[in-house]
Amino acid sequence: MSILVTGGAGYIGSHTVLELLEAGHDVVVVDNLSNGSQEALHRIEAITGKSARFIEGDVRDRTLLDEIFATYPVEAVIHFAGLKAVGESVNRPLAYYDNNVHGSLVLCQAMAAAGVFKFVFSSSATVYGPDAPVPYVESMPRGRTSNPYGTSKAMIEQVLTDLCRADDRWSVALLRYFNPIGAHPSGLIGEDPQGIPNNLMPFIAQVAVGRLPELSVFGNDYPTEDGTCVRDYLHVVDLAIGHVQSLASLAAPGVHTYNLGTGQGYSVLEMVETFEQVTGQKVPYRFAPRRDGDLAAFWADASKAERELGWRAERGLREMLRDTWHWQKKNPNGYRE
Ligand code: NAD
Ligand code: WQD
Numbered sequence: 001m002s003i004l005v006t007g008g009a010g011y012i013g014s015h016t017v018l019e020l021l022e023a024g025h026d027v028v029v030v031d032n033l034s035n036g037s038q039e040a041l042h043r044i045e046a047i048t049g050k051s052a053r054f055i056e057g058d059v060r061d062r063t064l065l066d067e068i069f070a071t072y073p074v075e076a077v078i079h080f081a082g083l084k085a086v087g088e089s090v091n092r093p094l095a096y097y098d099n100n101v102h103g104s105l106v107l108c109q110a111m112a113a114a115g116v117f118k119f120v121f122s123s124s125a126t127v128y129g130p131d132a133p134v135p136y137v138e139s140m141p142r143g144r145t146s147n148p149y150g151t152s153k154a155m156i157e158q159v160l161t162d163l164c165r166a167d168d169r170w171s172v173a174l175l176r177y178f179n180p181i182g183a184h185p186s187g188l189i190g191e192d193p194q195g196i197p198n199n200l201m202p203f204i205a206q207v208a209v210g211r212l213p214e215l216s217v218f219g220n221d222y223p224t225e226d227g228t229c230v231r232d233y234l235h236v237v238d239l240a241i242g243h244v245q246s247l248a249s250l251a252a253p254g255v256h257t258y259n260l261g262t263g264q265g266y267s268v269l270e271m272v273e274t275f276e277q278v279t280g281q282k283v284p285y286r287f288a289p290r291r292d293g294d295l296a297a298f299w300a301d302a303s304k305a306e307r308e309l310g311w312r313a314e315r316g317l318r319e320m321l322r323d324t325w326h327w328q329k330k331n332p333n334g335y336r337e
Contacts, residue, residue, distance in 0.1 A: 001025050007036065009038055015189065015239070019244050028055065062110055069116065082099055082104075086198070117170045121172060130146065164255045171250040180235075182319070188330075211332065233262070242258070258308070258309065
């Protein structure tokens with residue numbers, strides 16, 4: 001298939017571009033490089049011997065999108081482009097609604113005008129909201145959201161659902177990711193956050209490599225086994241393969257919702273301890289107050305993706321941590337070298 005990948009120079013997008021190329025698809029990437037790097041695409045070429053076409057630009061630029069659809073025989077779109085920092089979204093709601101919601105609307109309008117109706121969307125476990133019982137199952141309703149980032153994801157899911165209801169030419173896969181970590185085993189592509197990382201795994205990796213002095217563990221009084229929060233971490237390569245396999249669901253019209261997780265949760269302390277065991281690196285940490293908005297524990301019921309797509313996360317925690325460290329050690333400053 002010929003596939004347009006928005007945000008394909010970012011963390012999950014770049015790993016997905018690699019798996020799409022390996023699976024024999026033609027790939028066009030559009031990315032405004034606000035949080036991605038073209039170097040990732042060069043490295044994908046070095047790994048696979050195949051290349052994606054790269055267009056630097058913004059998904060809110062309708063003229064550019066029209067040109068792309070007129071130039072390339074795009075059959076499906078995988079939409080990663082957007083802003084993703086929960087805390088920042090509270091302070092910059094307009095930027096988040098503009099990038100995420102408005103960007104998705106412009107993209108869908110351009111697709112409809114070009115006669116392209118297959119769409120894969122990067123959604124998030126956050127749409128289940130704080131009151132959902134674990135494990136999260138796709139049949140549960142979306143819950144209330146507590147920050148503009150999460151609300152933007154829920155809004156886009158609703159827009160895409162309404163679109164499918166109105167016009168049965170559309171087929172949409174809503175992929176709800178749990179906590180992606182890790183990197184390609186080559187160590188050539190990985191997560192490269194700008195500034196101080198917000199997320200646990202890049203923070204641990206930067207402490208281990210000496211860029212940051214210590215990890216703050218946010219809260220040790222949660223109702224979990226060791227008092228720290230539990231999450232469903234999955235290997236980014238498994239997640240990328242999940243996108244390739246989700247394309248099969250687009251053969252049928254309508255909305256297809258899938259959790260992409262392992263179904264298993266680990267606590268913050270388990271992450272630190274296992275990282276130390278796997279890599280032999282010390283990760284100094286101290287306990288700090290709870291972070292606003294964090295939930296104690298959640299993980300996926302990932303059985304629907306296995307049943308319907310034949311997808312299952314194959315890579316375990318040790319592999320996720322080994323590959324994170326491999327990438328971090330090889331690229332202590334990310335792509336900026
Ligand atoms: P990322 O920031 O690494 O990738 C996003 C890419 O989109 C970047 O390369 C950025 O330059 C580009 N981009 C941003 N706004 C754009 C715009 N308006 N036009 C064109 N390009 C634009 O993030 P990621 O971790 O790879 O996440 C990808 C998607 O998955 C996002 O939509 C994110 O919300 C979603 N998601 C991520 C996680 C996670 O934990 N990483 C979890 C759930 C969902
Ligand atoms: C994991 C755990 C923290 C950093 C976020 C988004 C979610 C999705 C994935 C996009 C929590 C603890 C973290 C640190 C810590 N993104 N932690 N010290 O919050 O589960 O999910 O990213 O859709 O929507 O909310 O991931 O990696 O930030 O945190 O103790 O320095 O690690 O409290 O328990 P989270 P995370």
